[in-house]
Amino acid sequence: MGRVEVEPGAANAVCARVRAWLDARAPDDATLHRLVQLVEEQAAARAARDGTEVVAEVESLSPRVDFAAGLRDRLVRLLGGVPVLATGAGHDAGVLATAGIPAAMLFVRNPTGVSHAPGRVRRAGGLRGRGCRADGGARRAGGQLVSRPALPDRTTLPTRPGPARGATTLAAVGLWPVLVLAAAAVADLPPELAVGWGGRGPDAFSSTRWLTGLAVATGAAAVLVVGVALALPGPRYLARRFAVGVAATVAGGAAGLWGMLATAALTAADASDPPPPAAEVLVLLVAVLVATSLAGFAYGQPPFDPAPGPPPVDLPRADLPPGQSPRWSYTGMSGFFMAAVLLLLMVGAVLFRIVQAGAVLCWVMAALTLVLVRLRFAIDERGLTLRAWGRGPAGVLPWDRIVEARAVRVRLLQWGGWGFRLIPGRVAIGLRKGPALVLTLTDGRRLGVTLDEPVLPAGLVNAHLDHLRGRA
Numbered sequence: 001m002g003r004v005e006v007e008p009g010a011a012n013a014v015c016a017r018v019r020a021w022l023d024a025r026a027p028d029d030a031t032l033h034r035l036v037q038l039v040e041e042q043a044a045a046r047a048a049r050d051g052t053e054v055v056a057e058v059e060s061l062s063p064r065v066d067f068a069a070g071l072r073d074r075l076v077r078l079l080g081g082v083p084v085l086a087t088g089a090g091h092d093a094g095v096l097a098t099a100g101i102p103a104a105m106l107f108v109r110n111p112t113g114v115s116h117a118p119g120r121v122r123r124a125g126g127l128r129g130r131g132c133r134a135d136g137g138a139r140r141a142g143g144q145l146v147s148r149p150a151l152p153d154r155t156t157l158p159t160r161p162g163p164a165r166g167a168t169t170l171a172a173v174g175l176w177p178v179l180v181l182a183a184a185a186v187a188d189l190p191p192e193l194a195v196g197w198g199g200r201g202p203d204a205f206s207s208t209r210w211l212t213g214l215a216v217a218t219g220a221a222a223v224l225v226v227g228v229a230l231a232l233p234g235p236r237y238l239a240r241r242f243a244v245g246v247a248a249t250v251a252g253g254a255a256g257l258w259g260m261l262a263t264a265a266l267t268a269a270d271a272s273d274p275p276p277p278a279a280e281v282l283v284l285l286v287a288v289l290v291a292t293s294l295a296g297f298a299y300g301q302p303p304f305d306p307a308p309g310p311p312p313v314d315l316p317r318a319d320l321p322p323g324q325s326p327r328w329s330y331t332g333m334s335g336f337f338m339a340a341v342l343l344l345l346m347v348g349a350v351l352f353r354i355v356q357a358g359a360v361l362c363w364v365m366a367a368l369t370l371v372l373v374r375l376r377f378a379i380d381e382r383g384l385t386l387r388a389w390g391r392g393p394a395g396v397l398p399w400d401r402i403v404e405a406r407a408v409r410v411r412l413l414q415w416g417g418w419g420f421r422l423i424p425g426r427v428a429i430g431l432r433k434g435p436a437l438v439l440t441l442t443d444g445r446r447l448g449v450t451l452d453e454p455v456l457p458a459g460l461v462n463a464h465l466d467h468l469r470g471r472a
Contacts, residue, residue: 345366406437
């Protein structure tokens with residue numbers, strides 16, 4: 001009996017009417033029906049003996065709900081063979097199971113016995129252990145949360161300015177217009193280069209001098225942008241690096257496009273009637289990749305803080321005993337990237353008979369995208385590790401490069417979109433929108449990884465950093 005109403009309710013009056021609510025539970029519907037029937041029979045017999053009346057009504061009845069057997073058995077294995085109990089409770093998990101969503105429940109011990117009241121106590125040791133997800137990706141944790149703040153919509157973290165290597169950076173970007181001028185002077189190019197092709201061959205031409213001047217002017221403009229970005233006092237290190245990368249991509253792309261058209265003319269049997277570029281497309285791709293990489297190398301590495309302090313006290317923490325290494329893993333699948341892989345494979349098959357270079361490019365992009373379909377993240381004594389498909393070599397972010405961890409809700413467009421994204425101050429691995437684990441690094445950047453439940457790994461990271469950096 002969880003609720004009783006007495007009329008008139010005076011301390012020195014005989015009750016005229018008593019209304020009581022009985023919560024009856026049983027492992028199956030037949031047992032529940034029999035239990036309620038016995039209660040009604042015994043209440044009616046007592047009322048007849050006392051000269052009173054009993055009226056029983058069913059106010060709410062929930063049928064038996066069976067949780068997903070596979071998920072239940074998986075929890076049993078992960079938790080070392082714990083017993084399976086019948087709850088009889090109308091919790092949210094039962095609603096999810098009724099709707100066809102795989103669900104299960106974990107019973108957590110409560111030493112006080114108080115339920116649904118402010119006096120209920122949950123000791124930290126009651127949650128020690130490992131958990132399981134219903135979508136097929138398992139995670140393991142070496143501690144339990146003792147601090148779990150709400151997920152903010154965004155987090156503001158500072159970045160620091162770093163040294164700008166002006167001369168080498170300008171030289172790396174300015175190299176490309178110089179290469180175009182040198183190639184134009186040495187190569188025996190026709191007066192006009194084909195820039196468009198129809199069904200019967202080239203149908204659009206442009207002056208070789210004009211195209212050369214355009215490529216050189218574009219490269220010079222990129223050098224000017226780099227010079228301005230390096231000279232202005234306002235932009236920080238990461239913003240400058242982003243500007244340098246964009247400028248290098250533009251300069252390399254302009255030079256590569258010119259080189260692709262020039263190579264198509266030089267390798268054709270008739271320079272005035274060249275076939276559409278095929279393998280020559282690689283000239284453009286290689287130029288862009290080399291230009292971006294060379295500019296990044298010339299600009300140098302970001303600043304590094306060799307002695308960061310413990311994370312702020314308001315961030316989530318896990319109850320991780322001193323000397324114990326954190327243990328957590330998560331495997332994420334992305335249907336978005338699987339669809340992208342299939343689409344690129346089909347487009348490549350269509351292009352194979354038309355432009356073989358385009359088909360090869362699509363297949364290379366499909367292979368690179370395939371890496372993002374299934375990723376496995378782990379936290380252990382080394383730091384944060386990442387493996388594609390859970391196999392092969394792991395990328396490791398060591399503990400000495402991590403400042404703090406936060407659990408936030410992210411909008412992927414703010415981080416550059418789905419997949420692996422690199423924008424000023426942020427590196428993101430976006431498999432889906434929503435909750436994410438965001439690590440602040442010693443160079444001022446933030447690494448964001450979208451997860452289903454990022455609070456636990458954030459708590460493990462912060463707790464371990466406390467131990468490493470002297471906070472009890």
